[in-house]
Amino acid sequence: MNKQSCYILAIESSCDDTACAILKNDKVLANVITNQKIHEQYGGVVPELASRAHQSNIVPAVDTALKKAGIKKSDLSAIAFTRGPGLMGSLLVGTSFAKSLAQGLDIPLIEVHHMQGHILAHFIETGNPKPTFPFLGLTISGGHTQIVKVTDYHNMEVLGTTQDDAIGEAFDKTGKILGLGYPAGPQLDKLAQKGNPYRFDFPIPKAPDLNYSFSGFKTAVLYFIQKETKNNPDFIAQNLEDICASVQHTLIEILFKKVEKAVKKTGIKQVAMGGGVSANSGIRKRLLSYQDKGWTVFIPPFEFTTDNAAMIGISAYFKYLEKDFASFDVTASPRIAM
Incomplete structure (x- = not known):
């Protein structure tokens, strides 16, 4: 052999x-x-x-x-x-x-x-184009949110990471607040596709450099829902798709503001995404849109x-x-x- x-x-x-x-x-x-x-x-x-x-x-x-x-x-x-x-x-x-x-x-x-x-x-050999070194890896899952500089197969440097919760947890916990089943992330994504992403405003947390923070976002959504349901007990049911769309839009903004900053800081315009949250339709669409800005982007097949x-x-x-x-x-x- x-x-x-x-x-x-x-x-x-x-x-x-x-x-x-x-x-x-x-x-x-x-x-x-x-x-x-x-x-x-x-x-x-x-x-x-x-x-x-x-x-x-x-x-x-x-x-x-x-x-x-x-x-x-x-x-x-x-x-x-x-x-x-x-x-x-x-x-x-x-x-x-x-x-x-x-x-x-x-x-x-x-x-x-x-x-x-x-x-x-x-x-993995799938027939799809593969990144060349160096490239930026965006790993997004229930436990991680990272921007990684990849210079070789096992030579990787974390440029930014979450300081508290991961984006996958933000999707799931927000979905739980809205009464969606577990795991709530995929259900929230499906509902978001039918809603107005600009209907409700949610804050974008501040985190230093290329790092992330999502715990404050979850708290803001919780307080928003508590306030609105106090005035109208049917608020969630009447606005569910718009809430999901607005939540998803804000999380995507939080995510890609830092990715844009990383590309500008490193000069690397190849971005490869991975992790369970990379199955999210809004995130995949947003990453693909950067091809118009000269980025080369890579999205794994759903099974990976x-x-x-x-x-x-x-x-x-x-x-x-x-x-x-x-x-x-x-x-x-x-x-x-x-």
Whole structure:
């Protein structure tokens, strides 16, 4: 086997989805995601329940991925896993399983940074254009909002990050205030497409340099809703689409004001977006609009936006080529620097 031919089994278990993928070099042969429905009744992820569900789901997910890829465990060249960041209990399940499988098969183990995976998802072979170095990565999810300068596959510098909540949490918590189900972000996006984005004004929080802040925005929406429903108990029902559109418009403004600043500051006009919130229709449309200003933008296919193991596999592939393998003493890390 030459260095350009390898099969990597990748495991992603950082939050509430148990995912397993098989890659042959940079091509995805299987990408299995097992969702955990149990969290819906609680309106958010319950860490203890998530880790238990991972324990139940991981073996079937791996077995399904191998069958879809049409290969055997003995064909594998390496095992990759998400080391962090994420929920400690969830990460431990994936880490322990990956270490055991790699040791049992006597093949290399590769650790992957979850957020780097979101950025490197753009390098999965899909037939779409790929970024060239250097470029800016915009990672937006339920737990992260970051602007990252990417100079190589695993050489990344965080230029700006959220100082409190992430944009995904802002979408979900605002949706919860409005009575939408969990996860509320996608529902809010759908309703926003039918509303007037300029109907209601919400504040844009101030944060230094290229950093973000979303906690004050959530509070402002809460107070606004409390005030209006006190005067009119049917206010939400009568104005839901316009509220959602106005909320989404403001969050997009908050997001891209800093991206525009980062492009101006660095002179880098390539922007690649990743993370679960990059599935939002308004955000995708806004990023595409910057092509008129000379930017080159990259938006991942929907299957590689939310947490998935294919992005872990592609990150591991580039480490495999460099023989950048993990020690079997490696442990999960809920907070890990980019």
